Amino acid sequence: MNATFQALNDPNVAFKALHLRGIRPYGEGPPVDLLIRGGRITALGSDVDGDGAEVIDAGGLVALPGFVDLHTHLREPGREDAETIETGSAAAALGGYTAVFAMANTDPVADNAVVVEHVWRRGREVGLVDVHPVGAVTVGLRGEQLAELGTMARSAAQVRMFSDDGFCVADPLIMRRALEYSTALNAVIAQHAEEPRLTAGAQAHDGELAARLGLAGWPAVAEESIVARDCLLARHTGARLHVCHVSTEGTADILRWAKSQGATVSAEVTPHHLLLDDERLATYDPVNKVNPPLRTGADTKALRAALAEGVVDCVATDHAPHAPQDKDCEWSAARPGMLGLQTALSVVVRTMVHPGLLTWRDVARVMSERPAEIAGLRAHGRPIAVGEPATLTLVDPDATWTVRGDELASIADNTPYEGMELPGRVIHTLLRGTLTVHNGKAST
Ligand code: DOR
Numbered sequence: 001m002n003a004t005f006q007a008l009n010d011p012n013v014a015f016k017a018l019h020l021r022g023i024r025p026y027g028e029g030p031p032v033d034l035l036i037r038g039g040r041i042t043a044l045g046s047d048v049d050g051d052g053a054e055v056i057d058a059g060g061l062v063a064l065p066g067f068v069d070l071h072t073h074l075r076e077p078g079r080e081d082a083e084t085i086e087t088g089s090a091a092a093a094l095g096g097y098t099a100v101f102a103m104a105n106t107d108p109v110a111d112n113a114v115v116v117e118h119v120w121r122r123g124r125e126v127g128l129v130d131v132h133p134v135g136a137v138t139v140g141l142r143g144e145q146l147a148e149l150g151t152m153a154r155s156a157a158q159v160r161m162f163s164d165d166g167f168c169v170a171d172p173l174i175m176r177r178a179l180e181y182s183t184a185l186n187a188v189i190a191q192h193a194e195e196p197r198l199t200a201g202a203q204a205h206d207g208e209l210a211a212r213l214g215l216a217g218w219p220a221v222a223e224e225s226i227v228a229r230d231c232l233l234a235r236h237t238g239a240r241l242h243v244c245h246v247s248t249e250g251t252a253d254i255l256r257w258a259k260s261q262g263a264t265v266s267a268e269v270t271p272h273h274l275l276l277d278d279e280r281l282a283t284y285d286p287v288n289k290v291n292p293p294l295r296t297g298a299d300t301k302a303l304r305a306a307l308a309e310g311v312v313d314c315v316a317t318d319h320a321p322h323a324p325q326d327k328d329c330e331w332s333a334a335r336p337g338m339l340g341l342q343t344a345l346s347v348v349v350r351t352m353v354h355p356g357l358l359t360w361r362d363v364a365r366v367m368s369e370r371p372a373e374i375a376g377l378r379a380h381g382r383p384i385a386v387g388e389p390a391t392l393t394l395v396d397p398d399a400t401w402t403v404r405g406d407e408l409a410s411i412a413d414n415t416p417y418e419g420m421e422l423p424g425r426v427i428h429t430l431l432r433g434t435l436t437v438h439n440g441k442a443s444t
Contacts, residue, residue: 027360066098078107286334
């Protein structure tokens, strides 16, 4: 058990008081001071009396509520050669995250109480972020038989999000049953929208480049047809549907319609679908292989607009570490997925903040408040105000940095941003008043 964990979870451990000097909440107004005691914000303003608290000179850093990632692959149990809960938690904290949702496609699959409780406990032991396991919708992610959602919901891990991510719950009857069942558990079903009959053997976006390279295409309609169906099922059942990694303009149009009809549907977009497009295929480098695939430039543009508009609710990383033997190989043999936790904020700054599509207050909404709301987390995504938990991310908006895969905290190094200079840097992250990242370094 490490020191951070003890401080965060042992009610008898006295929290260190911290005095953050010169922060700018939501990047607005002149710098103010913020005092933290007992894990909570106890004072905020221009004349805060620190009274012996440890001072951190924040020199104009933008303060945001700690980020919440609804879509992370931590690979433990089963593929600890690519990522562990410990390394993934460090990557998350360094990216400004204070809570992550760990997808169920581990080995063994998180389709039962034993596995979800293991993930939850290990996350607490590491103590850098709150790790919430996502439970599988179907046994073994096979799409045939509902997993025991109720047992996972009632377990110590208190699972409230279920997903077969990596695979689509393709059978409409199983999806309908999952949605119906989830309402009684106050849970949300997160769908990886991919009609498998339309993507058999697919390797890349079904466009001109894939055709030229002889790669089997993954058409937009394979995503859109499932999203349309599931929005109708959500409306029919009154259940909560969350659409994972929206990748096409057409999906955004369907979501806009479904929301206008009162369907309880939310959606996420990944940083890579906001920045990268299928022109990347020309390199033939499998680091660019991801599911759903990188789409067209027009799609990235439409997704940025949909996120700004709120039709797409939030950003989620789909952080997908892969060991070198699964990535540094020919395109068709490579696994889909890319790292995302430590680069997410910078990509959002570049694609959304710098072009004027989002303010810092909006960044708080799409990276913290909305994801916390969708997942039902009550202690994350809170306002920066007296009495609230000191669960915060402090960002240098003017810093730039160059991405180097081998310098990231993940075990795997499959970042598509290798060598790219990106804006915005997380300097400190606080989870309930404890620094999990201090001056850009994760606590151990
Ligand atoms: O690119 C992806 N990688 N998409 C998924 O849906 C699964 C993920 C993974 O687990 O590697």
